[in-house]
Amino acid sequence: MKFWIAAALLFLAAFGVAISGVNEYFFFAAYVVLTAVTLATAWNILGGYAGYVNFGPPAFFGTGAYTAVVLFKWLGAPLAAQIAAGAAMGGLLGFGVGLLTLRLRGIFFAIATVAVVFIMETLMINWRYVGGATGLQLLRPPVIAPFETYARMLFVVAAFMALASVAVARYVQGSWIGRGLRALRDSEEAAEANGVPTLKLKLFACVVSGALMGAAGAPMPMYLSFIEPASTFNLSYTISALGGSIIGGMSHWLGPILGALLLGTLQQIITVTISGEVNVLIVGVLLVLFVVLAPEGILGLLKRWFKASSK
Amino acid sequence: MVQSILEVKGISKHFGGFTALADVSIDIAPGERFGLIGPNGSGKTTLINCISGALRNDGGSIRFEGEEISRLPAYRRTRKGIARSFQIPRPFHSMSVIDNLLVPYEYVVHLKQSEAERQAMDILRRIGLAERARAPSNQLSQVELRKLELARAMAARPRLLISDEAMAGLSGSEVDEVLKILFDLNAQGITIIMIEHIMQAVMRFSQRVICLDAGRIICEGVPEAIVKNPDVQKAYLGA
Numbered sequence: 001m002k003f004w005i006a007a008a009l010l011f012l013a014a015f016g017v018a019i020s021g022v023n024e025y026f027f028f029a030a031y032v033v034l035t036a037v038t039l040a041t042a043w044n045i046l047g048g049y050a051g052y053v054n055f056g057p058p059a060f061f062g063t064g065a066y067t068a069v070v071l072f073k074w075l076g077a078p079l080a081a082q083i084a085a086g087a088a089m090g091g092l093l094g095f096g097v098g099l100l101t102l103r104l105r106g107i108f109f110a111i112a113t114v115a116v117v118f119i120m121e122t123l124m125i126n127w128r129y130v131g132g133a134t135g136l137q138l139l140r141p142p143v144i145a146p147f148e149t150y151a152r153m154l155f156v157v158a159a160f161m162a163l164a165s166v167a168v169a170r171y172v173q174g175s176w177i178g179r180g181l182r183a184l185r186d187s188e189e190a191a192e193a194n195g196v197p198t199l200k201l202k203l204f205a206c207v208v209s210g211a212l213m214g215a216a217g218a219p220m221p222m223y224l225s226f227i228e229p230a231s232t233f234n235l236s237y238t239i240s241a242l243g244g245s246i247i248g249g250m251s252h253w254l255g256p257i258l259g260a261l262l263l264g265t266l267q268q269i270i271t272v273t274i275s276g277e278v279n280v281l282i283v284g285v286l287l288v289l290f291v292v293l294a295p296e297g298i299l300g301l302l303k304r305w306f307k308a309s310s311k
Numbered sequence: 312m313v314q315s316i317l318e319v320k321g322i323s324k325h326f327g328g329f330t331a332l333a334d335v336s337i338d339i340a341p342g343e344r345f346g347l348i349g350p351n352g353s354g355k356t357t358l359i360n361c362i363s364g365a366l367r368n369d370g371g372s373i374r375f376e377g378e379e380i381s382r383l384p385a386y387r388r389t390r391k392g393i394a395r396s397f398q399i400p401r402p403f404h405s406m407s408v409i410d411n412l413l414v415p416y417e418y419v420v421h422l423k424q425s426e427a428e429r430q431a432m433d434i435l436r437r438i439g440l441a442e443r444a445r446a447p448s449n450q451l452s453q454v455e456l457r458k459l460e461l462a463r464a465m466a467a468r469p470r471l472l473i474s475d476e477a478m479a480g481l482s483g484s485e486v487d488e489v490l491k492i493l494f495d496l497n498a499q500g501i502t503i504i505m506i507e508h509i510m511q512a513v514m515r516f517s518q519r520v521i522c523l524d525a526g527r528i529i530c531e532g533v534p535e536a537i538v539k540n541p542d543v544q545k546a547y548l549g550a
Contacts (some may be wrong), residue, residue, distance in 0.1 A: 132492055176417045183403045183414045193387035193394070194467060195419035199384070202447035251405070 002144035003170065007163045009097040014159035026150040027047075029225060029272075032286065034095075034158035035216050039237060040244030040256035041165045042212030045172055046225050047242065048250030051185030056097070057114035057241040059120045060210045062092045062232040072109050072138065083218040090214015091207045093120075098206035102199060121233035135228030138221055155225050165212045170230040170251040172208065181205055211291030213241075236280075240264065243283055247290045249297030258298045314377060316341040316471055316502050317362065322371030322381070324357055324526075331357040332368070332526045337349045339504065346517030346534070347506045350546055354526040355506050356398055359473050362504075364388040375425040375471070381398075394469035396460035398476045398506075409435065409444040410461060415467035431466060431489050438462045438492060451481055460498050461489065465496065472496060475502045478512055486512055514538065522546065 001038075018027070039057055046052050064086030071085050090185040101112040125133045140150050147153040172178050184191040184198045191198050221227040240263065248259025263283065270279040294301050317339040324332040332354045339345050349355050360366040362373060364385030373381040380388055394415075403411050409431050416427035435441045438458050443451065451459060461477050474493065478486045490512060497503050507513040514522065514534040522530045522537060524546040530537060537543055 051378070056414065120474040179406075179410070179414060179417060182405055186403040186405055189385075189403040190397060190403065190463075191414070193363060194415040194463060195386050195391055196414065197384070197386045197418075 002261050003167075011159060011163055015156055018149075018156045019146050024149065024151060027149075027155040029268040030064055031151065031155050031158045032269060033261065034155070034162045035092050035220075036240040036244055036264040037215040038111060038158070038163040038165045038261040039213060040248070041162070041242040041253065042209045042216065043170045043241035044245045044250055044253070044256045045135070045212075046202075046209040047170055048182040048245055048255070049173065049178060049185065050205045051203055051244070052102070052202065053110045054113045054206075054209070055110050055235075055242070056116045057213055057236055058233045058237040059097075059113075059116040060093060060213035061217035061220070062117075062120055062124070062229075064090050064214030065220045065227060065232050066124055066130055067214070069136060069138065069219040069221050073129070073136075076141075078141075079219060079222060082222075083157070083161070083215050086218030087211040087215035088212050090217070091211030093214070094207040094210020095203065095293065098203045102202045102206065107181035116160070117233055117235065117238075124229045124233070131227065133229060135226060138227065140222055140225055140226050140286075150222065154219050159220055161212075161215055165216075166257060168208065168212065169256075172205075173253050177201060177204065195308050239283055239287075240267075243287055245297075247286060247297055249299030250301055251296065255297050255299045262298070314341075315339055315374075316343075316376055317504075318372075318374040319358075319362065320374075322361055322368040322373060324354075324361060324366060324369055330526050331529070332361070335528055336371075337521060339502060341470075341502055342497070342500055342529070343502055344493075344516055344518045345502070345504045346520035347504060347523065347535070348510075348513055348520060348543075350521035353523040353546070355432070355523055356475060357477060357526075358523065358537065359395060359504065359506065362388075363393055381455045382492070384451075386418070387468075389415070389467055392468075392470035394467040394471070395473040396462040396464045396475055396477050397455075398454075398479070400456035400460050400536045402451070402456060402459055402463075404447075404449040406448060407445050408448050408451070411448055411459060411463050412466040415463060434455045434462050435463050437495075438465075438487065445519060454482075454485060454526070457481065458489075461492065465498060466489075469501060471504070475506045476508060477505075478498040478507060478509050490516055510538075 012290045043057055044056060054117055067086045067089040068082035071082050097116055101109055104112055124130060130136055142155055143150045180196045180201045183196050184201060188198055244260030244263050247263055249255030267279050270282055289299060315338045319335060321334050321336055323331060323334055332407045335358060347355050353368055361368040368381055372379055375391060375393060403414060409428060412431035412434060413427050413500060416422045416431060432441060432444060435444050438461060439456060440458050440462060443455060448459060457477055464472055478489050486509060493503055493516060505513055505516055520534050520537045521528055522543045529542045529546060530540045
């Protein structure tokens with residue numbers, strides 16, 4: 001209950017900010033950060049709970065984005081429909097990829113998911129309808145009241161998706177599914193021997209995770225008024241999804257939120273104040289520091305700190 | 312004749328060119344206490360991996376309560392009533408001891424959490440892990456881990472329990488404790504297959520023993536006969 005009240009308040013706050021007089025740049029930056037929260041939260045359902053490290057977020061994200069473009073170009077579909085379709089296609093891709101790769105474990109699974117990114121990118125490069133390698137300019141439809149600009153509306157949409165994916169991740173974590181995923185992460189053999197249908201659960205996690213990432217990618221073409229394969233299937237999305245989860249902590253739904261907010265905000269600030277290249281360096285340094293010094297992320301640090309202060 | 316609870320017929324298992332099991336058949340009656348012995352690498356664990364579903368047998372059939380199960384995934388076999396403990400303990404190390412037991416309660420028995428926790432505590436008390444119920448399972452000692460393996464298998468409410476070296480590394484009194492638990496379970500009607508290196512334990516526990524060597528059954532009989540069998544002595548001592 002507390003969670004839902006907090007989520008509703010956060011959403012209302014985002015809505016309030018969007019119709020206030022805040023500087024336009026804030027919405028451009030905040031959209032990216034919120035999308036990173038959605039990506040990290042979605043990634044963590046398979047990567048954190050089940051322990052299957054997926055390097056393919058760009059494939060899912062890009063599938064969502066291109067689905068949106070196709071729907072927009074073909075039918076002039078509204079944003080909500082684009083997002084729904086992006087989620088559906090992301091989930092479908094998750095099902096297919098999961099079916100083919102989830103029998104692989106550890107590093108082999110990770111490598112297979114990298115391959116999916118390249119396959120999807122190559123497919124889009126060779127598809128003329130969506131602009132091929134040169135990409136496609138998109139004309140945004142008129143913005144819906146009460147928003148003044150499209151970026152403000154997209155900010156609210158991104159806030160909603162971030163909250164929705166957190167709600168999904170939280171539900172999965174607390175349910176019998178979450179216990180089963182944790183069991184199979186700890187030992188797949190023991191999980192099977194205790195009645196856990198490991199393949200089905202992994203597939204489920206892969207589909208849900210893929211659908212959320214697909215949804216996160218769907219508004220991206222409208223945000224940029226443009227789509228193009230190289231940036232859409234960029235491995236930087238892997239970094240923000242994986243990095244957010246690792247830095248925040250993978251054992252709890254709060255982790256990816258904290259990590260993605262910290263990482264995303266830092267990236268935005270550094271890109272503006274220093275440069276885009278330094279920003280990549282900082283992410284790398286942060287990741288190394290956390291993996292070595294705080295493998296359980298910010299959440300692990302907080303837990304230790306609370307334990308120490310309660311003693 | 313009473314229908315057997317487990318009927319393994321002519322199963323084999325190869326790993327590449329290596330034959331781990333060759334034409335193994337066993338028949339186990341409901342309520343039986345069955346011992347499986349053999350030197351290291353003789354195929355004991357491979358055999359129970361095939362029965363529990365962790366491995367697929369190459370040829371032959373496995374019937375549980377009359378039903379062919381050799382193509383079912385492991386989790387379905389557990390739900391049908393075959394539970395096992397692992398030789399090398401595989402706890403769910405990110406969970407507490409009691410949460411380890413909640414997994415089979417949730418996935419096999421389908422109990423509500425409050426009821427599952429109550430019954431899990433019962434099992435932990437029986438097995439002597441009650442005061443460790445809330446401890447993270449990665450902090451358990453080797454002995455406690457073995458008890459947890461057995462407790463988790465019990466939580467799945469099996470009709471056939473396969474205990475894979477549940478007593479390795481336990482002291483004499485602890486072996487007695489575990490044996491008593493297994494005898495109690497058997498008295499409730501649970502069929503038990505015991506794989507064990509501790510001879511006194513298997514011989515005291517089992518009504519019937521099979522000895523495997525190099526993937527073949529070399530001898531079958533009552534414990535007293537097995538110990539005296541020259542093939543068994545040869546397999547163990549190499550003499």
